[in-house]
Amino acid sequence: xxxxxxxxxxxxxxxxxxxxxxxxxxxxxxxxxxxxxxxxxxxxxxxxxxxxxxxxxxxxxxxxxxxxxxxxxxxxxxxxxxxxxxxxxxxxxxxxxxxxxxxxxxxxxxxxxxxxxxxxxxxxxxxxxxxxxxxxxxxxxxxxxxxxxxxxxxxxxxxxxxxxxxxxxxxxxxxxxxxxxxxxxxxxxxxxxxxxxxxxxxxxxxxxxxxxxxxxxxxxxxxxxxxxxxxxxxxxxxxxxxxxxxxxxxxxxxxxxxxxxxxxxxxxxxxxxxxxxxxxxxxxxxxxxxxxxxxxxxxxxxxxxxxxxxxxxxxxxxxxxxxxxxxxxxxxxxxxxxxxxxxxxxxxxxxxxxxxxxxxxxxxxxxxxxxxxxxxxxxxxxxxxxxxxxxxxxxx
Numbered sequence: 001x002x003x004x005x006x007x008x009x010x011x012x013x014x015x016x017x018x019x020x021x022x023x024x025x026x027x028x029x030x031x032x033x034x035x036x037x038x039x040x041x042x043x044x045x046x047x048x049x050x051x052x053x054x055x056x057x058x059x060x061x062x063x064x065x066x067x068x069x070x071x072x073x074x075x076x077x078x079x080x081x082x083x084x085x086x087x088x089x090x091x092x093x094x095x096x097x098x099x100x101x102x103x104x105x106x107x108x109x110x111x112x113x114x115x116x117x118x119x120x121x122x123x124x125x126x127x128x129x130x131x132x133x134x135x136x137x138x139x140x141x142x143x144x145x146x147x148x149x150x151x152x153x154x155x156x157x158x159x160x161x162x163x164x165x166x167x168x169x170x171x172x173x174x175x176x177x178x179x180x181x182x183x184x185x186x187x188x189x190x191x192x193x194x195x196x197x198x199x200x201x202x203x204x205x206x207x208x209x210x211x212x213x214x215x216x217x218x219x220x221x222x223x224x225x226x227x228x229x230x231x232x233x234x235x236x237x238x239x240x241x242x243x244x245x246x247x248x249x250x251x252x253x254x255x256x257x258x259x260x261x262x263x264x265x266x267x268x269x270x271x272x273x274x275x276x277x278x279x280x281x282x283x284x285x286x287x288x289x290x291x292x293x294x295x296x297x298x299x300x301x302x303x304x305x306x307x308x309x310x311x312x313x314x315x316x317x318x319x320x321x322x323x324x325x326x327x328x329x330x331x332x333x334x335x336x337x338x339x340x341x342x343x344x345x346x347x348x349x350x351x352x353x354x355x356x357x358x359x360x361x362x363x364x365x366x367x368x369x370x371x372x373x374x375x376x377x378x379x380x381x382x383x384x385x386x387x388x389x390x391x392x393x394x395x396x
Contacts, residue, residue: 001128004183008123009132011181012116015077017139018174019084019112022167023053024147025154033160039097049101051351056108058344065114065337066197069330073119073185077112077178081171084110088168092161103164110171111344114337121324121332123183129324130264134317138253141313145246200335205326208381209319210342212277215377216315217346219280219370222354223287226363227305230287234296244302252309260314270384273318277378279311284371291364 001009027050034046068076087106094100117133124132154163200206231241263272286304290296320339327335357366 001124001131005124005128005132007181008120008183009135011177011183012120013136013139014177014181015081015112015116015174016136017143018170018177019081020140021143021147022088022163022170023107024144025151026160026163026167027147027151029151029155029160029163033155034097034100037094037097037100042097045097045101047355049097049104051348052101053104053108054344054348054351056105057111057113058108058341058348060109060111061114061341061344062197062334062337064111065118065333065335065340067333068115068118069333073115073122073333074178074182076115077119078175080110080112080115081175081178082110084112085168085171085175088164088171092164092168094161107167108344111340113340113343114333117320117324117340118333118336119182119185121321121336122186126325127265130269130317130321131261133321133324134256134260134313136320137313137316140316141249141253141309145242145249149242149246197331197334197338199328199331200338203326203335205384206323206335206338208384209323209326210339211380212315212377213319213339214342214346214349215373216280216312216319217343218350218353219284219373220312221347221350222357222366223284223308223370225351225354225358226291226366227287227301229363230290230296230301231298233294234298234301236298244298244305248302248306248309249313251306252313255310256313256317260317264318269318272314273384274378274381276311276314276318277374277381279307280315281371281374281378283308283311284367284374288364288367288371291362291367 030046030050034040034049040046064076064080084107087103087109089103090106091100091103094103117136120132120136121129151163154166158166228241231244236244260272263269283304286307290300290304320336323335323339324332354366357369
């Protein structure tokens, strides 16, 4: 990477990290703390308060991505962070569950993921794009692991309102990063001709990746509906689940660094990509077998989660890189907007359907459904091929 590429990658990964740390800190304690609000005795409304963030974010990813194509990436990112911070402070102040739902929806309205990844694509070359996207993915995964350790401690000291206020402060810090650390947008990107949403939605290879990110994140959230209970059954108290998650995440980064990047340079990106999809499918069926046996062990679960994060992190790094390389430069924000919209809707669908399946059919059926979805994705993704470093193209 050049100095500008390293600066762009580090600064934009920091923006993601600041934003996601605030979000992740809330999630482990949200359901318990929200139940104490007036109106919090309704589990359905508590679930709405938790999930509405993903819904509003998903719906606004395309408008924000297209706006970044026309108005410039940094302006849209700053505006989105301001909206996210406002929503965080509303949620911090919220006197009842209704206002908490409104604050969470405002948080989601600051949908900057497409603009941030588009700017990262604008400021990096194709041959280092996957590495840059991997840095962003690593920052998100590390924030997730860190939040599992910090959330119970901070919630005990400052409560849910304090966590939301802290989240808003992190978003304001992200604005400072945009203004003073993120490199300027390349002039040719600021003055580029306008693309169209139709151009993105008629591209078969992009549509394959859009389906993939929906499935990946639906499976990710759905499996987490039932996985914590398996860890408790294996004898690990919920406050100590990070002892499994953190080593699995960190170990998977090492695997990604020694597999994805060298193999991509040698022209094996397609094989690595499809192997990661298949690996996650196998993990889901492994979790299904574990749930059926009814006697999970920490070693078994630890290995399965390590393998899951290996596949997940490879896909998280390679998919947005491929979207940015396949999309015409004039429509890059729109393409990443569609991609991030499907990502957010996948999280929303995974939480809703995962909870329903776990309740009505049991965790073994939930994991079987997740494995089936991954196999469906594997079939759809199979025709892809990688002609060198420039792009991965799937025939129409």
